[in-house]
Amino acid sequence: MEVVGQKLIADRVFELVLQGDIVTEMHPGQFMQLKPRRSDLLLRRPISICGIDKAQNQCTLLYRVDGDGTADFAELGAGDTIDVIAPLGNGFAPQETKPGEHALLIGGGIGVPPLYQLGKDLVAQGSTVTFVLGFSSAKDVFYEKEMGKLGDCFVATVDGTQGVQGFVTTITDALDFLPDTVYSCGPTAMLRVVAERFANQRTFLSLEERMACGVGACYACIYQRTDDPTKSFKACDEGPVFRAGEVVI
Template sequence: MINKEKMCIQSRQLIAADTIEMVLKNRRVSQAASPGQFLHISVPGHTLRRPISIADVDKDAGTTTILFKINGSGTERLAAYTEEMHLDILGPSGNGFPTATASMEDHTILLIGGGIGIPPLHYLGRTLAEQGKKVIAVLGFQSKSHVFYEKKFQQFAETFIVTDDGSYGNSGLVTDLLDDVTPFDRYYTCGPMPMLQAVTSKLAHKDGYLSLEERMGCGIGACFACVIPEAGTSGYRKICKDGPVFQAEEVVL
């Protein structure tokens, strides 16, 4: 059951170009959240809620961190919210990354993120590191001004930064680095569709999971606004309810 909640903004800051970090207080949400889930946030003046991935959780403090990019009137209005204001949310929503199924043989995990698809991988990577896994992160951004959370990832992962224009870190695409990273047992990826297509194609021989970024309607699986073809069938999977995380071979990108 998805609950409707109020979350108080504890802090709000611009952490990179057009990228906002918010720390939200609600103990029930923080206790229930798992890596890969999202919050479905109501924005006044806009009919559709905004699905925003959970970037981190502090269960002791009762806080949940989200990151989002300002890319339209809805996120622009959301970015204008300040400390002590409250957000109307549904969640935590969706099915997250299956960290509990990572076997003892999965010693090394590769995280591959692009842009605003990177935040959910932060909470995932920290969780896996706490389970004793070796974590490698390959993170792609547009340019140096868009880079965020590099030091946070470095706290638990061997981290590689890639920028489209070469202004910081490695130049090119995240897939350009995949042949150079340490051998790994499983991968998790989140980012724009072209990136996911390239990653899953290049790593087709590997066990992997992907998280899909998608504009949603109801966010609870009733409206069929966010569907993706299911591999091997003529059916579809609902991203908001069945996902946003899927096994790489489970859906057709």
């Protein structure tokens, strides 16, 4: 794919826009495997898809620089090309929320990006959305304005430098409505709490996991099934989105 542009939007968080025909096949909650240009970095890096513009054949990725691979991506500029495998995984299902129903979208840290396109699709079909986003500090916050254009958007930071001090649960426990559907992506500890808090709603969790191949061949990203402890699901091709209660988290 060709790089349309890239910019820094938060502390070590970059917004990367790519263009290519494969965008027409993308859905919210799916991810891409990007190949670093450095020859000594053998494994691709999984990056979730944040925004999808099928009219322009463009997609937007948000990622945080945490190692050599993502540091390599940060050097990309307009006109560069990058080798990708995409789209991968089973994403969110907006149709699980009916027109007129209210969906709650909960994101933590770098788990926030895939909720953006989901929110756009939900609004487009006539559903109402509320976002609850959790970050460590104000310097880490991103896309709260973009998501705020789609519906109510609440932010929690651990140190209280922006929004409510605390975690996403600090906000969700104080909400004055009960959502029809819950979609969430973020750290495992957060997802576990979300699954318990909204056990009686239609709740879908996108699991963050380190991956090697991204296509189900290496079995590096497995989760134990709740219906049969001797079997497992692969987060890359059978996920990353699962209905709450399907896997042990």
